[in-house]
Structure formats: C-alpha cells, structure tokens
Amino acid sequence: MDDTPATSAARAAAALRIAETARTAAAQRPRPLPSWYPAANGLLFAAGFTLIGLQWVVTTAPWQLTAGCQLAGAVLLVVQCALAQRIERRPGIIQTVPRFISGRLLTTAYLVPLAPAAVLCLAFGLAGLFITTGVSGGLVNWLLLHRERSMTGAA
Amino acid sequence: MSTGPRPPALNELIHHPTRLAVMAFLSGCAEAEFRAVQEGCAVSQSALSKVAAVLESASYIKVRKGYVGKRPRTWLRLSAAGRTALTDHLSALQAIAADAAAWGASVDSSVGD
Numbered sequence: 001m002d003d004t005p006a007t008s009a010a011r012a013a014a015a016l017r018i019a020e021t022a023r024t025a026a027a028q029r030p031r032p033l034p035s036w037y038p039a040a041n042g043l044l045f046a047a048g049f050t051l052i053g054l055q056w057v058v059t060t061a062p063w064q065l066t067a068g069c070q071l072a073g074a075v076l077l078v079v080q081c082a083l084a085q086r087i088e089r090r091p092g093i094i095q096t097v098p099r100f101i102s103g104r105l106l107t108t109a110y111l112v113p114l115a116p117a118a119v120l121c122l123a124f125g126l127a128g129l130f131i132t133t134g135v136s137g138g139l140v141n142w143l144l145l146h147r148e149r150s151m152t153g154a155a
Numbered sequence: 156m157s158t159g160p161r162p163p164a165l166n167e168l169i170h171h172p173t174r175l176a177v178m179a180f181l182s183g184c185a186e187a188e189f190r191a192v193q194e195g196c197a198v199s200q201s202a203l204s205k206v207a208a209v210l211e212s213a214s215y216i217k218v219r220k221g222y223v224g225k226r227p228r229t230w231l232r233l234s235a236a237g238r239t240a241l242t243d244h245l246s247a248l249q250a251i252a253a254d255a256a257a258w259g260a261s262v263d264s265s266v267g268d
Contacts, residue, residue: 009251009255012251013252015170015172018172019241022176022179023179024183025180025195025196026183091191094186096185
C-alpha cells in the first residue's frame, strides 16, 4: 500500500477518534452528577467519621450518648456508601480512576490529608485520627466530585 | 529515501477498528461485562466473541466467566500487556498524525516560496 502522509494521517486520526470515543463510552458516568451530590458526599463522610471520633473526646459522657454517636456515625457512612453506589455505579462496568484526574493526583489527594491525621493521632489519639481523616477526606471527596461535575458539564 | 527517525510501529493485531475500539473501551474501565462492551462499542455478539478470542489468545485481555444469580456472565478486562500494547499503538498513531502535519507544513512553506 502506497499511502501519502496525508492519507496515513487521516487514517491515524480516524483510529484515534475511534479509540477516544470507545474509552469515553466506558469511562462516563451513568448520568450526570446532581448538583447537591458533591457536598452531600463530603459532608456525610466528614460527619460520619467525626461522630465516631467523638467517643474519645467526650470521655465523661454517658454510654448511651457515646453509643448513639457511634451508631449515627456508622449510619451516615453507610448512607454515604449507598448513595455513591446508587449515583456513581454503572451496571455492567467496574469503573477505574476517573478520567478528569490522573491516578497519581488522585492518590496524592487522599494521601496528603493522612499526614495531619497522623500528627493529630499522636497528639490527641484516635479522636484526632478519626476527626481529621473525616474532615479532610470529606473535603477531598467534595472537591474531587465538584471538579468532576464541572469538568463533565453536568446538568 | 527518508533520513528521519524510524516510523513508529503499529500493532497489526489491534489496528483493526473493532479490536481497537474494544481495547480502548476496556482501557476506560477496570472490568466490563460482555454486554456492556457490546453496547459501548456498538458491535454484534458474534463479532465481539471473535474479537475477544483473538485478543485473549494474544494475552491482551482476560476473560472471566461467572454467574449473577443463576445467569451466566462473561467479564472482560485489559491485561497489563494489553494496556502497554494499546498505549504503544496509540502513540504510534499520534506520531503518524504529527509527522503528517509537519510534512503538510513543509509542503505549504515550499509552495509559498
């Protein structure tokens, strides 16, 4: 076959478009993320971990209050997971790292908050670990989902 | 005779549009059910079966069979070798497109002189 550079380029560009279209079809969300979802996800995560961590802050509280906080925290985390499953999951496809962010940046975004969490764990024990992890992790969730929503042109 | 760098090598196995689409689709997710790949790439069941068999024999994809309830399901995912092959192939395509653009620019400038 004696292709000119122009025809080779046209074929290469067509093949690249096929690949990009197919990859986008696999990576896209089942539906656009609702506007309230990034905040709800982040707040549920933060509130859940904070409520669980409170048991080590208020050590003089009656056991009913401590148990209630633990239960409420666990319920909020379950709700956060259920919500993520319902809104983000796509039947038949197991999603990988979202396309709007690189795998390295995603890992960094979640690892960086662990540094202050570890420091506060040494200073305040498990309360510091849980509350800092919850607040910082919730904030990271919120920011990443908000970024994804704005980059994918959600409705 | 060209004195430029060696042209990038295209992978003949995944150069076919359907194979390329399936590989690219699988690169966009961790694992996908057979039917999801079929719908996502807009190919028939028999065509996808053939493509999957060829790509599996080349160790570019991994096929896992299982059940959801009592219904049999087939799951496909890209192997590490497949991901590398796809990346190399796309790089080669991009290089061809870039070379052609440079060639076109040089032709334009020589015509303009």
